[in-house]
Amino acid sequence: MRLYGIVGWKNAGKTGLMERLVTEITGRGISVSTVKHAHHVFDVDQPGKDSYRHRQAGATEVLLSSRKRFALMHELRGEDEPTLQALLAKLAPVDLVLVEGYKRDTHPKVEAHRAVTGNPLIAPEDPTVRAVASDSPVTCDRPVFDLNDTRAIADFILAEVGL
Template identity: 65%
Template structure:
């Protein structure tokens, strides 16, 4: 299974680019899964539902299944560490490509998303300037002083081409 990351600072368009890349790459005949890192607590469950009640009762894992989808919720209880990306990747079914959003400090190769209006003078420093895992930058403007290709953030087919070539997935028609 090949993995490639999309990273960058908050509010730079990571999720939008991931969404557009998944659509583009799936449209080319590849299978894609995603992993999204959240820096805050989140819940995919609804208070009062049976699965929520199971979790509140202390269940370590709750799997909810229907004819349309299934979801496994795993509780990280007090004193437990957040799971490592490698551990999460092992839980996924095999696909052609896993796109990882976030996990900017992990060692997998990544593309940094950079919007000029949220970066630049007075903004956050480009991660690509100090991180050898950044292989591309996608931006909506000029980016200077980086040693990696800078791609137009709105040219999703070209970004997809670059990622697929980088991870060694052949062209499909």
């Protein structure tokens, strides 16, 4: 599977860019899956629901399934957080996996940047950042795209991965 990341500081526009890229790229007939790294504790389940009760009782994995989707929840219960590579191995094959976060991993990335956050660019210190998508002009030794020019960013990523 081909892999490309979207990174940036908090409120830089990563999730919006991811959403637009998935729409743009799948609209071209290319299959896409996504991986999102969360720095905080999260739960996709709800207290009181059967699957939640299964996990609370001590199940390591709970697979919740319906006609429309399934979700596999795996409780780490003292295990280390899995690596990106370990998580990718769990995905069904697709043409492209877009990854939000995992800024310290070695896969190629586009940095989302919004001037209002006041954060510095990641790109100058990270050679895996291949381009910057910004809402304002930035000086950088990599290609710079308008943060809202989804088509151009998608073209860049697809060319980078050979699709």
